[in-house]
Amino acid sequence: MFGDTLSYDPGIGVNTNMLAELATAIAAEKPSAVLFSGDFSLPPSTASYTCWTNVFAPALRFGAVFYPAVGNHDTDDGLAAFTATFAGTVPSNGPAGDVGYTYTVPLSNALFIVLNQFVSTNLWRVDQAWLDAVLATNTQPHVFALAHATAFKLYHPQCMDYYPTERNAFWNSLSNAHCRLFFCGHDHMYDHARMDDGDGNPENDIHQMIVGTGGAPLYVDGAYDGDNGCWTPRRIFHEMEYGYVTVEVDGDVVRVVWRHRTGPGLFEE
Secondary structure, X not given: OEOOOEOOOOOOOEXXXXXXXXXXXXXXXXXXXXXXXXXXXXXXXXXHHHHHHHHHHHXXXXXXXXXXXXXXXXXXXXXXXXXXXXXXXXXXOOOOOOEOOEEEEEEOOEEEEEOOOOOOOOOOOOOHHHHXXXXXXXXXXXXXXXXXXXXXXXXXXXXHHHXXXXXXXXXXXXXXXXXXXXXXXXXXXXXXXXXXXXXXXXXXXXXXXXXXXXXXXXXXXXXXXXXXXXXXEEEEEEEOOOEEEEEEEEOOEEEEEEEEEXXXXXXXX
């Protein structure tokens, strides 16, 4: 899992050099699936998405499936290019009016929920009624959630923190469904924080993992100084570097590893 591959340089709008390095490294992992938290290019276009998918193709050559979330910059053309590229590959099990952008993916004994936070009438929020219905009928023991923007503000104030009441309902719904990992990007850095709910048991807290490390210009850091509700962010690790996260599920055990770039084409734990 990773996100944010856009480039501010004129041209195709994708950091193709870093994306190519990531594709080679991820291919070596032979994953079952690759999740991307959005913001492919700047600006988005059919040409830039074609470029992106061509560069990243080696990562999928062992049969991995690709599941993207919508980033804020992916909406710059009204999602026309996103739809043209991925409409035939993402599940169509999302809510009415957001099919192809919000969806669920069952993989083995896990449920991955991909969420769109950029519906014009519901910006920086999710379709909570749909999510509640999905979680109420889920039978998989592991639940993972993916969206573009952070739930708790670190660098960008433009995130789910804009609407703390709705964000709190979202976070509680994940917690009640035993979700323990929320993946996102938006902030161009790696940051892993446990959102302490104050009950004295860290095992039932959800971790926010920001992996906006796909090639966009990196940010040094930020602060968890937004409206954090009843939660206290406990930072586990932070780094200003490119890379990706691997998630390995073995029965009841989930192992999550941050693989950061240590040199050209080298990504290590």
